[in-house]
Amino acid sequence: MDAGFALPRDGTEEDPVRLGVMISGGGSGLAALLRHQLKQPCCHQTVLVISNRSDAGGLRHAKENLVQHSVVPIPPGQDPEARRLQHEREVHQLLVASNVELVVLSGYMRILSPWFVERWKGRLVNIHPSLLPSFPGAHAHRDVLAAGVEITGCTVHLVDEGVDTGPILAQQSVEVTSDDTEDTLQERVKQVEHELYPKTLDLLCSGRITL
16 A cells, blocks of 8 residues: 555445545535445445535535535635635544545545645545546646547546645546537536446445555
8 A cells, every 4th residue: 555545444335434525516426426325235325515615506415315414614814724724624523523434525626735635645535537647637628628639537536635646546538529618528527427436436445446
């Protein structure tokens, strides 16, 4: 295993790994994960959903599935770093209080600090809409189209202190068509994400992924 990464324990259907999912928007990835967990025996279970935005549409998926959910807004103040740390401390406390064992970032639109990453390293996973290490950052689809490449995709990876630089767990490719826009490409990649992310969590939470 890479130094510094402590993967979650092996879950079972009888004793699934407890997931905390962090969102900022519509939560289509959360909805796909919840559907996956409901339709078959699963070695992971979503026990908590956290959003940094009270208007995040994805919160309704938690409500409809009777999953505990909380909004942790960015606190007011002048010092951005102090606000960030206070926010992350509150999130961390909620995760610990719910006995969360693996944190799943699903459209969470904030870069996490080294303080937070250190506490969850190896138990903090993200999905990115490109074939990393190509096109990291917040504008992957725009950058893919600007580069004129014919293949893109998505990547599930562990989170480290960098931006989209953690160990890669799984990838799947998607063709870029000549008439693609950012919106059409995003939608097609998102459909693949909704399949790849839950399946990768199956592997990770059952001990079938090692570093």
